[in-house]
Amino acid sequence: MxxxxxxxxxxxxxxxxxxxxxxxxxxxxxxxxxxxxxxxxxxxxxxxxxxxxxxxxxxxxxxxxxxxxxxxxxxxxxxxxxxxxxxxxxxxxxxxxxxxxxxxxxxxxxxxxxxxxxxxxxxxxxxxxxxxxxxxxxxxxxxxxxxxxxxxxxxxxxxxxxxxxxxxxxxxxxxxxxxxxxxxxxxxxxxxxxxxxxxxxxxxxxxxxxxxxxxxxxxxxxxxxxxxxxxxxxxxGERLPATPWRVRAELLRDFAAAQRSTLPERVVTALVKQWLSHMRSRDVEAARRFQALKRCTALDALLAGLEAPIPRHPARAATPA
Ligand SMILES: Cc1cc2nc3c(=O)[nH]c(=O)nc-3n(C[C@H](O)[C@H](O)[C@H](O)COP(=O)(O)O)c2cc1C
Incomplete structure (x- = not known):
């Protein structure tokens, strides 16, 4: 494609x-x-x-x-x-x-x-x-x-x-x-x-x-x-379980590592987000991560964000108790 x-x-x-x-x-x-x-x-x-x-x-x-x-x-x-x-x-x-x-x-x-x-x-x-x-x-x-x-x-x-x-x-x-x-x-x-x-x-x-x-x-x-x-x-005749987020995150990390050896960081950042965006249509965790990371412009921060815990409800979590 x-x-x-x-x-x-x-x-x-x-x-x-x-x-x-x-x-x-x-x-x-x-x-x-x-x-x-x-x-x-x-x-x-x-x-x-x-x-x-x-x-x-x-x-x-x-x-x-x-x-x-x-x-x-x-x-x-x-x-x-x-x-x-x-x-x-x-x-x-x-x-x-x-x-x-x-x-x-x-x-x-x-x-x-x-x-x-x-x-x-x-x-x-x-x-x-x-x-x-x-x-x-x-x-x-x-x-x-x-x-x-x-x-x-x-x-x-x-x-x-x-x-x-x-x-x-x-x-x-x-x-x-x-x-x-x-x-x-x-x-x-x-x-x-x-x-x-x-x-x-x-x-x-x-x-x-x-x-x-x-x-x-x-x-x-x-x-x-x-x-x-x-x-x-x-x-x-059997079904595999849903693809775990850890498998997806590892794939995106490997993808970034391979791409950054030949492409500029900003291009790799865009490509990682592009793939994460494809994943979000079928995976709740990918959708949450995409939402949290879509404005991220630094590749290392983006990759760290694939690992870091993110609040379940970012909007509510930001509101003081
Ligand atoms: C961004 C993008 C690029 C594509 N590039 C190609 C291509 O280079 N060659 C090709 O045969 N089909 C290409 N396609 C079409 C896909 O191979 C496929 O026929 C189409 O997306 C429908 O299948 P899907 O619903 O499984 O994606 C492309 C589709 C998209 C969305």
Whole structure:
């Protein structure tokens, strides 16, 4: 996820078993082949054994673009650098990306989806799998099945489908039942994505879509044990306990320690708060800590605040007895 799930985050989230693979932030392809440093910045795992996180979870490199020739040239470059799998982004809703013809804007024309996938597939010549990330459409769902079939015809080995249109943005609900319709029209695996925050959401998405596998986005940030939770349930039929605050705090501390070796403190401070903010939607303690620390501008004070006791009712505690 662009601006959110970088190599450090992938490393931390995959330390507890649960994820089968991870995806990079998208590499924006416009025309010319990008220099190796751009690929390595998005995917430092290119220089690791198996293009995997330190825990051994494979990382797929994602390209976002519209021009088949440019995508093909960059796919060749990625292959040359050691990529083991390429994913094409047809889901990004960002106005800047869509205005410049990329991401979900291609879903208006299934022929363009097919051409992009076919160009990348042709460029790598079957040496590595090419997969596609779709939404259900741009303005509406009329072309959802056509786009999925187009990606398959182009040679995609798998589809991840975010169960909303571009116009729906991130607004609930995700239309998981549409994924069942797509599954019945293609022969390649379909992975469900969108609004899976809890084990119960996973069950519901799985029941409505028929997809065994799901891709987690914001939910994995909100609950770092969500993938392990799903995996544990798949393996044993049992539920893991709620993710304790101590696990969350330790993760944020490790995250800060890794990021501060390369990024300025104010950026790391903002990134820690960003992750804490993702956690607060699903955890009362994270919400209390975020409320208490959101104006904190010094990294060490922020990290100390993850440990320190905070009053249960800050407003009342401040009132003299
Ligand atoms: C901040 C942000 C950045 C994202 N960046 C990417 C990206 O680079 N590539 C991609 O395929 N999807 C990206 N997405 C979309 C997510 O992968 C996912 O499809 C979407 O958030 C819905 O799933 P969720 O409800 O589990 O988050 C991004 C989403 C957010 C909120």
């Amino acid at each position: 662009e601006g959110v799930i970088d190599a450090v985050t992938r490393d931390l989230l995959t330390r507890t078993p649960g994820f089968d693979w991870a995806v990079t932030e998208f590499v924006r392809v416009v025309d010319a082949p990008l220099p190796p440093r751009v690929f390595r910045r998005h995917c430092p795992e290119l220089d690791r054994p198996g293009v995997a996180t330190p825990a051994g979870v494979p990382v797929h490199l994602q390209l976002l673009g519209a021009d088949p020739a440019a995508l093909a040239a960059n796919a060749r470059q990625a292959l040359h650098l050691g990529a083991r799998s390429l994913d094409l982004n047809f889901g990004c809703p960002a106005k800047t990306v869509n205005r410049h013809d990329g991401g979900a804007s291609l879903l208006r024309d299934p022929g363009r989806v097919e051409a992009a996938v076919a160009a990348v597939q042709g460029a790598v010549g079957g040496a590595i799998p090419v997969t596609a990330k779709l939404r259900l459409g741009f303005a509406d769902r009329r072309l959802a099945l056509a786009c999925a079939r187009a990606a398959e015809r182009g040679g995609a080995a798998q589809l991840v489908v975010h169960a909303r249109t571009r116009h729906e943005g991130y607004r609930p609900p995700a239309h998981w039942e549409w994924l069942a319709r797509i599954r019945h029209r293609v022969r390649i695996p379909v992975v469900a994505n969108g609004d899976i925050w809890t084990l119960e959401d996973y069950w519901k998405a799985r029941t409505l879509s028929g997809c065994r596998d799901v891709m987690l986005g914001r939910g994995a940030l909100a609950d770092p044990w969500l993938a392990p939770r799903i995996r544990h349930w798949q393996a044993t």
